Amino acid sequence: MTKPVSSVSVTAGDESVSLPIIKGTMGPDVIDIHALSSALGLLNYDPGFVGTASCESKITFIDGEKSLLLYRGYPIEELAERATFTEVAYLLLNEELPNVEQYRHFSQLLKKQSLLHEQIRNFFNGFRRDAHPMAILCGTVGALSAFYHEAVDISNEASRMLSAIRLIAKIPTIAAWAYKYTQGETFMYPRSEYSYSENLLYMMFATPMEPYVMNPVVARAIDRILILHADHEQNASTSTVRLAGSTGANPFACISAGIAALWGPAHGGANEAVLKMLDSIGRKENIPAFIEKVKDKNSGIRLMGFGHRVYKNFDPRAKIMQNACHDVLNELGITHEPLLELAMELEKIALEDPYFIERKLYPNVDFYSGIIFRALGIPSSMFTPLFAVARATGWISQWKEMIEGTQRINRPRQLYTGASLRHFTPISTRD
Incomplete structure (x- = not known):
């Protein structure tokens, strides 16, 4: 301390x-x-x-007033523009950016560990076809400890690092297979020639019927999305991971707890809420009426994807995501997709309206990430699982830091407002 x-x-x-x-x-x-x-x-x-x-940490720092987000001291803008997700994962785990040899070695470890034990394939058959991918992800990640018994020994430094690498490497495979399972499609195995983000795309969209053509613009956008969501200080899911980890639980169980916390619509479901909002608006000509309802405090209508609880001015991740969003739309030649046109028009109006400018309700990272996912044909049910793929690196880094620091079981207290001391009476004497 x-x-x-x-x-x-x-x-x-x-x-x-x-x-x-x-x-x-x-x-x-x-x-x-x-x-x-x-x-x-x-x-x-x-x-x-x-x-x-709730803890002392050296991983992530946020200054909401200054719209500042740092990973190990590095501004998120610099990392998102210049680094790969693999570099950022190494940074979060090891405190420093890798050199060339460290990067090569770490990349190879992730690729080697990205394969799942073949018996894990059987897990998917136990889920209903219409199961939510988050349910599959939560259950399967928790079950990894049944295959890697050394993860239980959290006192061993080498074991902790191996568990961290396995988690980061395998969660894209689990998420992609959850998507394939719900679509009734063939599972695709990761390939050694692809980067972390490229493999995620490959496993989600490739089929055995024909060669998969990797789009570098799309792959770079996914890489940025993963970087921007990799960690965010002591949020609800990260705090859940630390809380579970304080008991000495194995890391896969702790990350599964984090996935469960992320599943809540108030935490990880914000980008999905953006698309639901756009669907409810329906057409561009309905936007002015919608905006007026948002301004009316009694309407109960909220503008999703704008503003942020932590950032009092603008979300520093949003501008990067905005650029990635436009890059993807231009690359895919999407100019007449109604929902995306609706989003761009809503963005334009909100950024010019004095009501939103005065209240600093700028588009946040969730507004643009949902649009990118929709443009790529990713269903809204997969938005939060992909968030979990990114955040798993931050979760396991936070868990590792806690275990290697001053580990004390979390035990919050309470303000009790229930009945005072009273005594039991037989049921025959009660009124």
Whole structure:
């Protein structure tokens, strides 16, 4: 733990206690409130933990006021424009960007581990054909621990790293096969000549009938999407991974817990909500009326894909995603797809409307990623699984950091507002 730089005094009744103030590399200082309970008998009440630093981490930093997102100190804009997802995965796991030899070795490890145990194929047959891909992903990732028993030994450094590499390598295969299964199509195995993002596309869209032609513009867009979603500080799913990991659970079980948390529409389903909103608008001429409903607080209509809980100005990932979106649409020659035209018109109007400008409701990363996925013919049921493919690298890096640091089982307390002490009476005497 970082050493305190100062302290603040808190008094309750006749008792006082000095609470240490800890300073991080960047961001707000943190007050260590341990003594509130032991010395004063008080607990910190913070619903949703929005004002609580639950851990110490060196992985990701967000400054919502400045629209800043850093992975290990590197701005997201630089990584998305200049790095590959494999480089970013190495960075999140190992704290530094790889050199040429480290990159080659890490890439080969990921490719080698991208194959699934053949018995895992049988798992898919146990799911209904109309099962949601997130259900398949959540169950299958959790089941990996049944095949890799050494993952249970989280005290071994080599075992932790091997589990991390296996997870990052195998989750695109599981997600792609979940998609193929729901489509009733043949599973495609990863190929050594393809990059991480290229293999994801290949396994989702290739068939045994004919050679698959890789589109480099599309592959680069997918790579950017994965980079932009790789980690995002202590969000709901990452906190879930850390919470599960604090018990000493194996890493595959912890990541499965993170996938379950991501599945919630308030977390990982935002880009899917964008397309549902566009479907509800229907036509470009309906946009002005829709915008007026959004401005009406009593309408209950929300503008999905605009604004962000953390970023108070603009989402730094959005501009990169916007460029990738237009690159993909231009590459695919999509100029008359009604839903995409609708999205572009909505973007234009919202960016010019004083109501949204004053409230800093700019398009966020989810607005554009959903459009890219729709342009590629990816169904909305696969949006969150692809989010999970990206975020798995951040999850396993956060898990690894926690295990290698000060691991303490998480045990939040509560503000109890239920009945006070009372005693049992026989049922025959109750009114």
